[in-house]
Amino acid sequence: MAAAENDREVPSVLCSEFLNFSAKDTAAKWLQVDNLPKEVYQHLACYVPKIYCLGPNLNPQNEDLLAQLLLQSPMEWYLCGEEPTTGLAKLEQSNQPSQLCGHVFKVGEPTYSCRDCAADPTCVLCMQCFLGSVHKEHRYRMTTSGGGGFCDCGDTEAWKKGPYCQKHEPNISDSSQRDPLANLSDEMIARTYNVFSIILKYAVDILTWDKEDELPEGLEPPVRGHSYYCMLFNDEVHTYEQVIYTLQKAVNCTQKEAVGFATTVDRDGRKSVRFGDFQFCEQAKSVIVRNTSRQTKPLRVQVMHSSVVAHQCFALKALNWLGQIIKFSDALRRILCQVGLQRGPEGENSSLVDKLMLCDSKMWKGARNVYHQLFMSSLLMDPKYKKLFAIQFAKNYERLQSDYVKDDHDREFSVTDLSVQMFTVPSLARMLITEENLMTTIIRTFVDHLRHRDLQGRFQFERYTAQQAFKFRRVQSLIGDLKYVLISRPTEWADQLGEKFLEGFEAFLELLKCMQGMDPVVRQVGQHIEMEPEWEAAFTLQMKLTHIISMMQEWCASDERVLIEAYKKCLSALTHCHSGFTDGEQPITLSMCGHSVDTIRYCISQEKVSIHLPVSRLLAGLHALLSKTEVAYRFPELLPLSELSPPMLIEHPLRCLVLCAQMHAGMWRRNGFSLVNQIYYYHNVKCRVEMFDKDLIMLQAGASMMDPNHFLMIVLSRFELYHIFSSADCRKRYSRDNANKDVVQQNNTLIEEMLHLVIMVVGERYTAGVGQVEGTDEIKREIVHQLCIRPMAHSELVKALPENENKETGMERVIDSVALFKKPGVTGRGLYKLRPECAKMFNLYFHHYSRADQSKAEEAQRKIKRQNGEDSVLPPPVLPRFSPLFGSLVNILQCDVLLGILGAVLQWAMEPSGGHWSESMLQRVLHLLGMGLLEEQQHLMSSTDDTDTSFNFTLKISRPGEAPGNTPSILALLETLQNAPHLEVHKDMIRWILKTVAHIKTTRECTASAAPADSSGHSQEETVRDKDKAERKRKAEMARLRREKIMAQMSAMQRHFINENKELFQQSLEELNATTSASLEHSPSTCDSTLVCVGPRRWHAGGSDRRQVVTCILCQEEQEIRVDGKAMVLAAFIQRSTVMSKNRKRPPYNPDKYDPLFMHPDLSFGTHTGSCGHIMHSHCWQRYFEAVQAKEQRRQQRLRVHTSYDVESGEFLCPLCECLSNTVIPLLPLTKTTCSTDQPDLKQWVNITYQQTKALHSAHRKTTPNSDEGDEEADSAHDCHPPDGFKLDHTPKNPYSSTIKEMLTTFGTSTYKVGLKVHPNEQDPRVPIMCWVSCAYTIQSIERLLVDEEKPLFGSLPCRQDDCLSSLTRFGSACWIASSQAVVQSHFIRLLAALVPDSQVENTPCILDIDMFHLLVSLVLSHPALHCLDSSGMSSDTAQLYFLQLVTVAHLVQILLTSIPEEVQMEQESGGAERVEEESVCMLYNILRTHLSSRLREVSSGWHLLRSVKAGILPFLRTTALFFHYLNGAPAPPELHAVGVGEWEALCGYLCLPSNLLQLYYNNRELLEPLLQGWCSHPGVLQGLHNSTTLVRFPRESNHLIELPEDYSALINQASSFTCPKSGGDKSRAPTLCLVCGAMLCSQSYCCQTELEGDDVGACTAHTFACGAGVGIFLRVRESQVLFLAGKTKGCFYAPPYLDDYGETDQGLRRGNPLHLCQERYRKIQKLWRQHSITEEIGHAQEANQTLVGIDWQHL
Ligand SMILES: [Zn+2]
Ligand SMILES: [Zn+2]
Ligand SMILES: [Zn+2]
Ligand SMILES: [Zn+2]
Ligand SMILES: [Zn+2]
């Protein structure tokens, strides 16, 4: 049915109507009528169903065109009163636009926020505005938009500074006051008003219409049709796959169509899936409903009359039209706002805008989007109406939110999402709070939605159903709204604002009361808990509210009266929560050290305890704020503190802290992970500010108002330790209490935790209000303590610090004062290191350290101290003073109960063993003692007169215990302990304490006697002892360093053992060679003054003396490389490559038919071979590989997981270095050559060779049973006699051992298989060719690499590449033996024919289409198959030289034909020799011109020509030198071991070529002239020259990865305008840039999947096959991540080359710091690519991180 509809034309009826229709006349008629709405409705009723929705697949452009002509045009005529284009242009001209930018963001577009000036993080700029703003120079953050929202440029409330960019700078100062309607005529206003109100009402009527089969009054069509649509609606319940599957069944469509339907439904919210009569549609509907109703609620489907759908389509069109029209003039926009917000006849909340909002959740996605857009561009752009709209929005708030909570669409598709646009505007937010009581409304609405409570009215999340959980998730967005409202604090408080805020605050307290004590836990004894209780919901709520709670406090803090009122309210809420908190609790009296206190008995280990105490914590926060105020300093009696009951305040926070301590002590193990997680979050940086930190403050507040002895007794009692310390003989604990080891252990931990808590209560003073500190002191101290653990990157620090509601930590302001920045290298990241002078702030018992942090920091700090040669003692730091309200806390240190506790622990510590005390316990006691002493010291220093002697810690600790115990004083105990051998580790600290005591005593005495103190008061003895110790330490340190060095050397040796040995061997070999070569008697030409690598004069190795011995990495046995020995192989990796390609557009070849014999000079596809250089016996490797195979099979059966290598295609990891490999190269010795002195010259040689090939031709023809050939021809061929000594019937002996033969086949077949991507077939004639071209390609790519890295040609290659190249070339020269002789011979004949024309060879390419180096390598390597038949004494060395000469001449010609010398450059005068060369090159050029009948440009002089020839041929000479070096083993002359001058001469000498290469031609003119002519007459040459754009020119430049912009946001911007090429204008979700060719792809998406070799693959994978022969390097722009792909199954992510100012990458773009290109890192990626290491890199990454293996790379 769909097909039948496809080609439908616009109905002819309409065509005639369209021809007769006049928009002008219609508009004129409308001007006359009385009832305009009725008239317009009639018009719409008539035309809309005729234009829209006449079935599926009608061309939408037609619809748009007709709608424009028949519907919009009359309205525009009416509105303008004249030709619309003219009228609108006039409007636009007279418009004075407002200064708001208002650019609406597309998905993925970059947005910028200034961290210094934005009012809040939701204030953003578009890229255009940002670049023209002052914020470019500030600290900014960059993000990608999720779509929606607009640019805030020009909004003065959004920016503290620089609200305008250059473009939006206002030119009239009072533009906001001006009425935009002023310069519009009254008639125009009236007409606009008429048309807007009719159209908007029409759109609202139709979009909110819920009947499927009829239309609103006045819109019933004159003739009613009988067609229907089956409309499918979007929901968030069913998956893509479910929908696609169902549609295929229900409407009989293909999968592709179904995907299309599903995509549209997902995007627009609905899509008609069938068109026809009612029955037909109803049938489809029932199938869909039946198919989707099984588990969930069914998909929503409606059968709708086509006219209803038609009007809905046009209604959307009309809204769009309104949006377009108002762009012409702010006046029109204002009229539209007025129309929209005008109250309807039904009274309150009945405007058209209200109607739309209230129906929001009933509309489909597409409709919502359209009208939200219109709201954004109208109501939110007009300052006056934005306010009115905000009021309406607030009035409807509760209803809108309830609708949203019930709806299932994401919030971005809900009208509630507009809240951010209004609530974040400070003036609007305050207006809404005061006038609409918005704060209270939001909070009440929120609380109303969480109705599930326990008996005490607290939230109960535990038994949530799935639906309640869903609702809970959605209702959280209200917290976001509350945050917006609070985000900017008022600077001045109007009375009414204070009133309404406090009302909101009270509502907020109601919310917190529902949380106070929720999710209580009870310790599980005996059995483990059966089911982990739900805890996440409560913590989610806590986390979401964290910033709100903080902001509430900040609001309160900004006005003293508000603060005091809020404090009172909070206190009464807390009292209410705990009313009767002693109910049922048994009152008890505790007494210790002569003090006693009344409290209750409460065992946390037996009764309920909750972690959630938000009311207490809010009060703690307010208390600290109150303590900061003027009042607290001056008139604390005015504060509402008298109502406080300190024991009540501390009770619940204390219980919570004890719970944590007990968990650490292992008492709550049976409660499972739920509790572990809760306590983790309680301390976590995301929650601790409003949880743990506030509990501590509450304890401090309570304790400061209590007798410290009472406080400590209550603490002991809650810790369940009271009985230990209260008993008279507690000091003798160890002797009695040995009953249960576990209990002892438990109590030890509890004592440690309790002591730690005391340290924190007295020592944590860095909260403003608690201590006398600034806000920045707190953050500084946090950073210092993080950096005390280790140096950290910026992002690590950010993660460790709490963020405020603006996502700021405040770190940047202070970081430089406490840390030094160290820049990153090519890897790693920038690090902050603690400034040495800040180390003194270090507090081992910093309250935010976890136990692990603490021990790491302790170790690090001690190490630093040791390194600096200091004492490694870590005494407590000097602390700031307490604020007055908290001042009394210091007395805890010197109170009797604490001293009792400290004394007891010291007493226990006298006994070395027994486990009744712990090192940590003692360490904490010593720390507390240290704190007491420092406190006293500070008191002494700050007191001007001696009146302040109330704090006398030294006195207290010097006092012995009272009767009857008569225990020694603490000081006495310490003096004893300092000599105890079992306390070695604590001696430093004890000594420090004693020293400090002595110091304080002298100070006191001095001040008492008013004499200046002599601070250097330690005794002689002490210094001596210190010296001794320092010396001991130094020696120990030296010994340690020596040990470490030896260990390091040993492990390094182990690691490099094999490599080093190999190098050693090679070294000694070369020495050996050097000595032997000098004494060679039979080759007089090898005098070492001229090193030549090719030709009869070449350097010859010393025959049998040349032994090469290697070690197998698997069995460690040594083996000599011999022709008849055991085969040794090199692990190798073969891959296809396009790295050097000069033509990425060349279509991929057909692997079965492709003839690789001649490489095109564009090098578009090559085969690269690399190796890690590790050598094995072939049989050892085979055993290893079989084992890998077997293991892999077992693993796949068992686990069905992938590995980083694919065993099935022969891949394995090198057993030593785990480098990815897929074959092995056999190692071969150098071939021996004989050399007779009498060799033919070039001409003779060419002749002989030609004869030889002719003879072979006929021989081949005879052996091939080819009936097509005529007998005569065969006979005539037979006629030519082979030259002397050429034995056609000779069969050469295969000299190799069987294992080497086997390996020759193995490697040959692998090269063939991988290079051509075919199935292995060792018989294929292309096997040897692939080996030769791989050899040539690999040498070429290495030569390029050396040029790019500016390294010399010889001597700079790493061993592994050296070994690889030499084995590759030697293999190349031997591989003919493994193939059929005749095949290799025929290859040779074809190759030679490219240079020496041969009538019997067809399809020879022209010389422009041949890469000459490839040709040379193939000729040289295939020649042995011919040479072996020759016994005439002609040397193969001669042949190699002549091949080189011929190919060089051909290359010269090739370069001359393709070079366009640039004559613009100034010529320079050249010297004599150069002059000759210039002339000769000119001559040759002119000869070529004559051959080509002047198709070449005329050249006046040879200067440029010579230079381009020399530059063009240099790479060829270099690669050739490498090739012959590895083939013949001739050492290279020293000039080639360095970069720079003399290279040319050295190369020519080494290659036995004249340094004026042109001589090659002139010396053999007679022979070469006809060849030249032959080359030029090839039709391909003319063709190539004609089409000069595709010509490859020489030298070929190295390929680069594409240029990247310096600023990352330029890339984001580029990607944001990229649309998916397949789904017509849709934004791509994962735009991905190919770094090789610059193509942007739509990755990781259904739409762009294609089929590749039978698999569905994503755009990136598909692209790699076209662009990179299977290897790809991409940049995922949204993620800021580099992606490496290889094949379909391998990939890894790699650090992007973009860094922020802190030297860090931002993978995932989460932090949003500006990113800039780091050239070094980009070059590193480029180098990986150029050296063909991408696949290897992926292999290593996947081995290191197994999760990478599981990623579905092929769909990226
Ligand atoms: Zn803008
Ligand atoms: Zn702007
Ligand atoms: Zn700024
Ligand atoms: Zn071995
Ligand atoms: Zn290896």
Ligand SMILES: [Zn+2]
């Ligand atoms: Zn796509």
Ligand SMILES: [Zn+2]
């Ligand atoms: Zn590409």
